[in-house]
Structure formats: C-alpha cells, structure tokens
Amino acid sequence: MDADGVAAGRPSICLAGLTKYYGHNLGVEDLTFDVMPGEVFGFLGPNGAGKTTAIRMIVGLLRITRGSATVLGADVASAPASLRHRIGYLPGALVLYGNLTGGEYLRFLARMRGGAMTRRINDLSERLNLDLTRHIHDLSKGNQQKIGVVQAFMHSPDVLILDEPTAGLDPIVQREFEALIDEAQQQGAAILLSSHVLSEVDHLAGRVAIIDEGHLLVVEDIASLKRRALRTIDLDFPQPVATAPFAVIEGVTDVRSRGSQVTCTMTGEETGLLRHAVDLGVLSVRTHEPSLDQIFFSLVQGGDRRAHRPADEVVA
Amino acid sequence: MLTALLTKSWRDHWKGLASWAGGLIAIAAIQLWVYPSIRESSEGVSQMIESFPQAMQEVFRMTDYTSGPGFLNVELFSFMVPLILIAVGVSWGAAATAEEEHRGTADILLTLPVSRVRIIVTKMIATALVLLGLCIILAATLIIGTRLVNIDVSAANLFAASFSCALLGMLFASLGFLIGALVGRPGIATGVGIALGIAAFVLYSLAPLVDTFDAVTPVNPFQWALGGDPISNGLALSSVGWLAGTSVVILAASVLAFNRRDIST
Structure with a gap:
C-alpha cells in the first residue's frame, strides 16, 4: 500500500x-x-x-x-x-x-x-x-x-x-x-x-x-440492474389495439389496455416490444422507473429469496 | 491527553457534582456544629450509649463516641460519607460507556480516531479525579471545622479518612465500569453496583453480631477502608493497596470487556 x-x-x-x-x-x-x-x-x-x-x-x-x-x-x-x-x-x-x-x-x-x-x-x-x-x-x-x-x-x-x-x-x-x-x-x-x-x-x-x-x-x-428489472411501460396508440400479440413478446408479462393505451410490465431488453409498437404506429412510450421492490421481485422471482446467491444472479 | 473528553465529562455533570460537594460540606458542617453540645454533656451521653444494647453499640461502632474523632467516625465515616462516595462512583462508572451506548451517542464517539481503550481510560481518570476532588473538599471542610470547634485531630488523619472513603468509592465505580462494559445498560450497571455496595455495607456492619458475616470481613472493601480506623490511625498502606489494587484489576477487566464489546443500536 x-x-x-x-x-x-x-x-x-x-x-x-x-x-x-x-x-x-x-x-x-x-x-x-x-x-x-x-x-x-x-x-x-x-x-x-x-x-x-x-x-x-x-x-x-x-x-x-x-x-x-x-x-x-x-x-x-x-x-x-x-x-x-x-x-x-x-x-x-x-x-x-x-x-x-x-x-x-x-x-x-x-x-x-x-x-x-x-x-x-x-x-x-x-x-x-x-x-x-x-x-x-x-x-x-x-x-x-x-x-x-x-x-x-x-x-x-x-x-x-x-x-x-x-x-x-x-x-x-x-x-x-x-x-x-x-x-x-x-x-x-x-x-x-x-x-x-x-x-x-x-x-x-x-x-x-x-x-x-x-x-x-x-x-x-444501476443502469443494467434497471434494464433487468421488472418495470411498467405505457404505450399510447392512435386507436385501441389488440393486447394478445403483446403478451407473447419475450420479457413481457401482464398486458392490460384502457382505451387506446396499453400498459404492460416487462423485464430485459425492450427491443421486441418497441418494434411491435412502432408497427402499430405508437404515439408515445413512457417507462416507469422500477422501484426497489420491483427490482427485488425480479431478483427473487420464482424462488425463495434466501436460495439466491450472487453466483446465481450472474446467469439470471 | 483527551482533555476534550475529560472536560466534557465534568461539564456535563457539573450540577450533580456541585450538589454532591454541597451535600458533603453540609453534613460535615452540621455534625461539627452539633459536636460541642455532645462534648459538653459527654458523661450523660456516655451513660446513654452504655445503656444501649451491646449489639447496637457494636453495629454502630460507638466506642469512644464522645471524643471528637470517635464522634466523626460514627456520624460521618461509618455510613454517610462512604455511601455518598459509592453512589457517586457507581453512577459515574455506570454512565461512562453504558450511557453513551444506550443513548446512541457512542456511534460517533467510538468511530473517532481514538481507541476505545483511550476513551474508557479517560473516563476512568475523570471519575477518579471527581472522587479525589470530593475527598479534598470534605477533608478541607473537616480540617477547618475541627479547628473552629476545637476537636483534636490531625489534618493528615482527616484526609486519611476521607481518602479511604474515596478509594472505596473508586472500587465500586470500577464495578460500575465493568458491569456497564459487559451489559451496556446504565440502569443495570447502577442498580447492581449500588446493590453490591449496600450488601458490603450490611455485611460489614453486622459482622460483629453474625459469625458467618464476620468470616468474609477480611475481604470486605469496607473493612479495608474503615477497619483500620483511619481517623485515629491514619492511612494504612495495606488498606490503600487492597482498595487500589482491586480497583485496578476490575478496571483492567472493564477495559478488556469494553474493547471486545459489540456496540448495539
């Protein structure tokens, strides 16, 4: 030293x-x-x-x-x-x-x-x-x-x-x-x-x-953590759109629509979701910053929290 | 030297210290003021004491009550002064580290670039100096007062008696430090320390009557401090040695305990 x-x-x-x-x-x-x-x-x-x-x-x-x-x-x-x-x-x-x-x-x-x-x-x-x-x-x-x-x-x-x-x-x-x-x-x-x-x-x-x-x-x-984290995305379209095709995009879960707005939660890269949204003529996209709770949830989803060790996370 | 911490300890407690000092001066002054009337009627008083049950005379060690030193011994040094100095000592020892930890102020104090050993030793020095200060104030009051009311007792012996009680206070202070360092709770440290002080006092007082109590008298700190009758005989090196030596051992144990301790939130 x-x-x-x-x-x-x-x-x-x-x-x-x-x-x-x-x-x-x-x-x-x-x-x-x-x-x-x-x-x-x-x-x-x-x-x-x-x-x-x-x-x-x-x-x-x-x-x-x-x-x-x-x-x-x-x-x-x-x-x-x-x-x-x-x-x-x-x-x-x-x-x-x-x-x-x-x-x-x-x-x-x-x-x-x-x-x-x-x-x-x-x-x-x-x-x-x-x-x-x-x-x-x-x-x-x-x-x-x-x-x-x-x-x-x-x-x-x-x-x-x-x-x-x-x-x-x-x-x-x-x-x-x-x-x-x-x-x-x-x-x-x-x-x-x-x-x-x-x-x-x-x-x-x-x-x-x-x-x-x-x-x-x-x-x-912090940035990559957020990318991996479960977060909420609002998509505004000119007119109401079908929700079923969203649900099959990789990383997307829990799709809901209200009028011409689609709200979904997702983890990982947003590319697939955005491509589909652009094809439908999306007007605006809003990503809600994930809360610590959501990050926790994405880190531990599918298992007991205690079972997770850093070594597991590298491959998550 | 950690003068900042030393002066802070005293400053934080100056009101308490001033009232203890005032209390010691007051009880010494009152006894000195009463004594001339005891001396004037010494024959009557002696007869009265002789009429007391033998047990009571022994418990209060009332031989020689009408002589000046004997009177001061009974009225001040067999009960009031030792217990006051024990109370001061225990409360300072118990507060030193346990209070900081219990309140949470230790979090910053103990993360300063000063070792825990230096912190607790500084507080021990602060406590010892407090007891020494009270001892000097008491001795000075008695030295002046005995001159005013014509009691024939040397200044050295008055200091010896006060100093013995201060050492006794320091011994129980060290128990306060130790318990505080072990459990981190000032209430427990004060309670146990005071209880031990009172227990030792009771054992010492009743020793003349109860043989089993008398058996432990040689290791009773009250015996070390008061058994040699310092107001008549001055300081005995052995009693100073026992009191100071035991205190140092307990204080060293406190330092070790505090140094290893997990400071709780």
Whole structure:
C-alpha cells in the first residue's frame, strides 16, 4: 500500500465474506464487494436486511464473526484507531449530545480528531443552512441530521460511510448534500451510501449492492440492474389495439389496455416490444422507473429469496 | 491527553457534582456544629450509649463516641460519607460507556480516531479525579471545622479518612465500569453496583453480631477502608493497596470487556 493508501486501482473498501452472527442469530452472511476510490456505491435493501449491521462492522462498532473488512488497505479488525482520521461516518440512528449547541458539539469532535477545522465547519454549516448557536435538543430531526452530515465531511475523509444519510433532510438541503457527495467523489473519496429507497441513491451511485435477510442478492451497475428489472411501460396508440400479440413478446408479462393505451410490465431488453409498437404506429412510450421492490421481485422471482446467491444472479 | 473528553465529562455533570460537594460540606458542617453540645454533656451521653444494647453499640461502632474523632467516625465515616462516595462512583462508572451506548451517542464517539481503550481510560481518570476532588473538599471542610470547634485531630488523619472513603468509592465505580462494559445498560450497571455496595455495607456492619458475616470481613472493601480506623490511625498502606489494587484489576477487566464489546443500536 502506498503512503496515502488511495492507490489507483485498489479498492478503498473491500469486504470479503463479511459475516456477523449474534449468538446463533444471523446478522449478515458472506458479504463480498469492493468500493473503489472516486466511486459512489449504493448499498440497498429493505429495513432489517442487514445494511446497518454490515456498516457497523466496517466502522468498528461491531466485531466481525467471520470474513474481513478492509478500509484503505487496513483490516478494520486490527487497524489502529488513527485509520479513522480518514473515515467519515454518518450513523443510521443519529444521536448527538443534546445539551450542547451544534457549534460546541462539532468543536468537541474536531478536538477529538486533533484539529480545529473551524473554517470547514463554518463553510459546511453555511452551505447546509445550519444554525450552530442553538442547543441540539431544540433542533428538529432534519437540523440534527445536518450536524451529522457536517461531522462526517468536516475532516475531508478519503472514505465516507453514510447510513441512510438523507433521512429528515428537506429537498433543498438534500441537493446541497448531493453536491457535497459530488465534490468528495471528485477528490477521489470512496462513498458507501445505504438506503432502503432506490430513488435516494439512483442518481448518485454508479454501482449498487442489494442485500436481503442478511444475504447479498446482487452487485451491479444501476443502469443494467434497471434494464433487468421488472418495470411498467405505457404505450399510447392512435386507436385501441389488440393486447394478445403483446403478451407473447419475450420479457413481457401482464398486458392490460384502457382505451387506446396499453400498459404492460416487462423485464430485459425492450427491443421486441418497441418494434411491435412502432408497427402499430405508437404515439408515445413512457417507462416507469422500477422501484426497489420491483427490482427485488425480479431478483427473487420464482424462488425463495434466501436460495439466491450472487453466483446465481450472474446467469439470471 | 483527551482533555476534550475529560472536560466534557465534568461539564456535563457539573450540577450533580456541585450538589454532591454541597451535600458533603453540609453534613460535615452540621455534625461539627452539633459536636460541642455532645462534648459538653459527654458523661450523660456516655451513660446513654452504655445503656444501649451491646449489639447496637457494636453495629454502630460507638466506642469512644464522645471524643471528637470517635464522634466523626460514627456520624460521618461509618455510613454517610462512604455511601455518598459509592453512589457517586457507581453512577459515574455506570454512565461512562453504558450511557453513551444506550443513548446512541457512542456511534460517533467510538468511530473517532481514538481507541476505545483511550476513551474508557479517560473516563476512568475523570471519575477518579471527581472522587479525589470530593475527598479534598470534605477533608478541607473537616480540617477547618475541627479547628473552629476545637476537636483534636490531625489534618493528615482527616484526609486519611476521607481518602479511604474515596478509594472505596473508586472500587465500586470500577464495578460500575465493568458491569456497564459487559451489559451496556446504565440502569443495570447502577442498580447492581449500588446493590453490591449496600450488601458490603450490611455485611460489614453486622459482622460483629453474625459469625458467618464476620468470616468474609477480611475481604470486605469496607473493612479495608474503615477497619483500620483511619481517623485515629491514619492511612494504612495495606488498606490503600487492597482498595487500589482491586480497583485496578476490575478496571483492567472493564477495559478488556469494553474493547471486545459489540456496540448495539
């Protein structure tokens, strides 16, 4: 590993068979994926899927049962605490010291990190429109979340681990938050972004990992995932058309018509469907972005979710 | 040094600390204020005590009640001061890590570039300094007060008695740390710590009457702290050694337990 650890071509976060058991109860099992420098990586799954368990192992709050998590070349199980100078972490259930003001809290964290970071704190707070003079227990959930965002970014870390970061943020602040992510990415930070809603990571992340019930379902490019996913397509024609020919096109399921509009759900390439629609003189085509639920459904259709492993997905 | 964390611990609890300090000063002052009237009627008081059942005299260790040091021993150092310092110690120990974990503030604290060992050791130092501070405040009150009401007892012995109680408090604080690090629940750590403190106190107090209780007296921390009568005899090295040594062992176990712990959500 080179001096600053952000070597090109080397993952910033590397999970290899990461497993957590609580006694006999499974937390997560066999998680394996990498996050590269300069990559925003989405970590998706329904609530209770194990995202937070995995993240808490990466940041050292939970001890690893089996497998390993490596951050910037260092195994987190044995790395010195100084590694965390280069990690920014926003917990999923953020709890701050309510008796302090936002400014006091951030100055406390900065001192614990061995610096003042005054300018960076002020700059970030201004951008997020955060009032640092108010006591934390008087702040709304959204304003507390802003403090959480500031403390994760204030030391300009090389690795950002953000667990459901946009919870409670209003849309304007969310846009500023996304700008912060972009900047960090441009500076080469690796960013792991967890969410239970696809739309939150959709336009930020390149690749995503999806987990469910403690198991990894897939690690894939978001675009190709969407192509494979079950999605809904509306087709408008000049006049009503027969639905039966649609139903036999490869990938198409569940065809319905209302007046001159045909709505169908499909997975895979849309070529066959579009060719047939063009032959019928289609006026417009609307594809509804698949929801995370629909992606789950396409990943697990026809079987028990737990039976699915990444290896199966490659051939899916 | 983690001065930021050290000063934060004290700042967060300054109201509680101020009231404990005020309480210690008040009870010491009241006893000192009462004492001259006990001394003036010492003959009557002695007769009264002799008329108490033997058991009661033993439980409250009332020999020598009318002498200044004997009076302070009974009224302050056999009950009130040790229990107050145990309560302070246990609550600080129990709160140190378990409170952070239970409330959820540990998530950020423990992901800072500071090891868990340094975090918990800093909190142990904060607790030890709190107990030492209360001990100094109490000793200072007694040293000044005994001069004002003419009780003949050396400053060194007053400090010795206060310091023994502070060490006793630290020993139970270390139990608070250990239970907190093992279970992560401040309520359980406080409850068990206080219960153990009271149990040790009851065993020690009733030891003169109950042989089975007396059998464990040599390993009772109250015996280590108070058995040598520090207000008359000063600090005994062995009692300091037992109290400090046991505390250090328990604190070391707490550090190990905390370092291995899964921090729950």
